Amino acid sequence: MANFYTDHPEIKFNLESSPLMQRIVELKENGYADKDSFDYAPEDYADAIDSYNRVLEVAGDITANTVFPNSEDVDAEGPHCENGRVRYASKTYENLEATRKAGLNGVTMPRRFGGLNFPITAYTAINEMIASADAGFENIWSLQDCIETLYEFGDEDQRSRFIPRVCAGETMSMDLTEPDAGSDLQRVMLKATYSEEDKCWYLNGVKRFITNGDSDIHLVLARSEEGTHDGRGLSMFIYDKRDGGVNVRRIENKLGIHGSPTCELVYKNAKAELCGRRKFGLIKYVMALMNGARLGIAAQSVGISQMAYNEALAYAKDRKQFGQAIVNFPAVYEMISNIKARLDAGRALLYQTARYVDIYKGLEDIERTRKLSDEEKAELKLYQKLASACTPLAKGMNSEYANLNAYDSIQVHGGSGYMLEYACQRLYRDARITSIYEGTTQLQTVAALPHINTGTYSQMLEELEAGEVAAEYESLKARAKAMDAKFNEAIETVKAANNNEFTDLCSRHLYELAANCVMSQLMLRDATKAPELFEKSMKVYLNLAEAEVAKHYNFVKSVNVESMESYRKA
DSSP, X not given: OOOTTTTOHHHHHHHHSOTHHHHHHHHHHTTTGGXXXXXXXXXXXXXXXXXXXXXXXXXXXXXXXXXXXXXXXXXXXOOEEETTEEEOOHHHHHHHHHHHHTTOSSTTSOGXXXXXXXXXXXXXXXXXXXXXXXXXXXXXXXXXXXHHHHHHHSOXXXXXXXXXXXXXXXXXXXXXXXXXXXXXXXXXXXXXXXXXXXXXXXXXXEEEEEETTTOSEEEEEEEOSTTOOSGGGEEEEEEEGGGOOEEEEEEOOOSSOTTSOXXXXXXXXXXXXXXXXXXXXXXXXXXXXXXXXXXXXXXXXXHHHHHHHHHXXXXXXXXXXXXXXXXXXXHHHHHHHHHHHHHHHHHHHHHHHHHHHHHHHHHXXXXXXXXXXXXXXXXXXXXXXXXXXXXXXXXXXXXXXXXHHHHHHHHHHGGGGGSTTSHHHHHXXXXXXXXXXXXXXXXXXXXXXXXXXXXXXXXXXXXXXXXOOOGGGHHHHHHHHHHHHHHHHHHHHHHHHOOHHHHHHHHHHHHHHHHHHHHHHHHHHHHHHOHHHHHHHHHHHHHHHHHHHHHHHHHHXXXXXXXXXXXXXX
16 A cells, blocks of 8 residues: 555655754653653654654555545535635545544644644654645645744643644634735734723734635734834734634635635634734744745645656656657656656755754743753754755745646656646646745745855855765765855855845845755765665756756856846846
8 A cells, every 4th residue: 555655765764864853852852751741752762753753654644545546536626615614625524534533733732732742854744745645735734833833922821722722633824915915914904903891802804815714723914003004013813713703705716726725814803812922923923934834835845746756757657659668768767857856855955944943943942941051042043043044945946846847747748747637737736836825936035145145055065065975976076066166156246246236136046056056965965875765866966956056157157237237128
């Protein structure tokens, strides 16, 4: 029987191979304090890893044998809007029940609330597998991650009331976007008014493009400070569907991710409660919420890439032309090898980012109960910076790769790939949104630019270069190091121009230079540890990355401030 975990040993490798996992588990388990109170809490590191593997095998079984077989029916039926409420596609309810029975909810939440207390790295692996089976359903399931924000910024009473419900299987959404506030969330105008008489807040207005918008528990960005027009007047609120006051006006008719209802919501005196402090909604809480969501989209993108590879390879082995399987034709096996290389490189970046997030969040959680030592404070600061730097790379590049890999998967299928009978066309439609929602790739570039300018990526590359590689990879390491040098030279070229508009024009090119260099180094590292899994992909990816680095380097070196007029007029 198929299993999306055991069938893909690359996931297990990324879960277990890093020495950072020892520290991650140590922080998450806080001295294994739960072992005397919960019979499923681990006693030591080996026990924790065994627990992760057992749950991931269960998730791999459900995704391969329930969610994936349901995906085409869910895509065809989609959700419906009836009397202001969402009714999911019929098979979506089967998926929700299967994941609920398996305990795949509240994955990262503490055990005292009914969660599994897993690190984000393990949660990411489940997320990836579910996305591989059905990216639309992944949207519904993965929004449980919103509970991280409530856990971090809500009070203990809110935690005790809402987190157990999510751990039991209730759904969540984050209600941010409005008709006039997309990427520019400072323009949010949904009104929050406090009633002294009722001792609660009421929300009024419209939200648009809300994924899973008829969920049980919503985190809502609303304007709490009357007369304000910027981010300082926004606060975060918790809306409980049980209290009523929010209706679904319509479900958007989308190109892809059909299983996920994208809703327009109307708030009419909807009772809500403040989450955290007033006026911190956008400047602090949404930023935390969005970073978690962006890591989730990176995992979704990797899942789509994995299935694009699976479908392309299976078809190429089965389809015969001119007396042989088309997988034997160079034009075909090059495309399939490129898909696999981008998949493995993007996955390496995804899990590296997840590990960085795990360490700083683990330290933040401990800081809620005691003061951190000076060493721990320095560690927190370091990994917070690394997570901040890598999240936009992981989200942006994996979403772009998902689009490219789904495109190539259809190309391998030829005319059959254009037919609805083949899953690759669904993957192609589903992939397209990944580089748009939770911040377009252009916005990921904006988020990465400070780390380009301050040398965060250059320092990362220097540390990765210092790592040992297998002797037979030394020439490949030299090629990767030469790419890093081009990246650093491009940065200096842009800085020397001392022109903000020129910097903005070059930023996407610097971003992709950074990403290709980082992923090349990660692939060298992983191929050294597990050549049976990654050697082929590493060699293919270096070829791809070298070409991309040359392209972006040449752009930065050939374009100057004087030639920018051509781009303005275009």
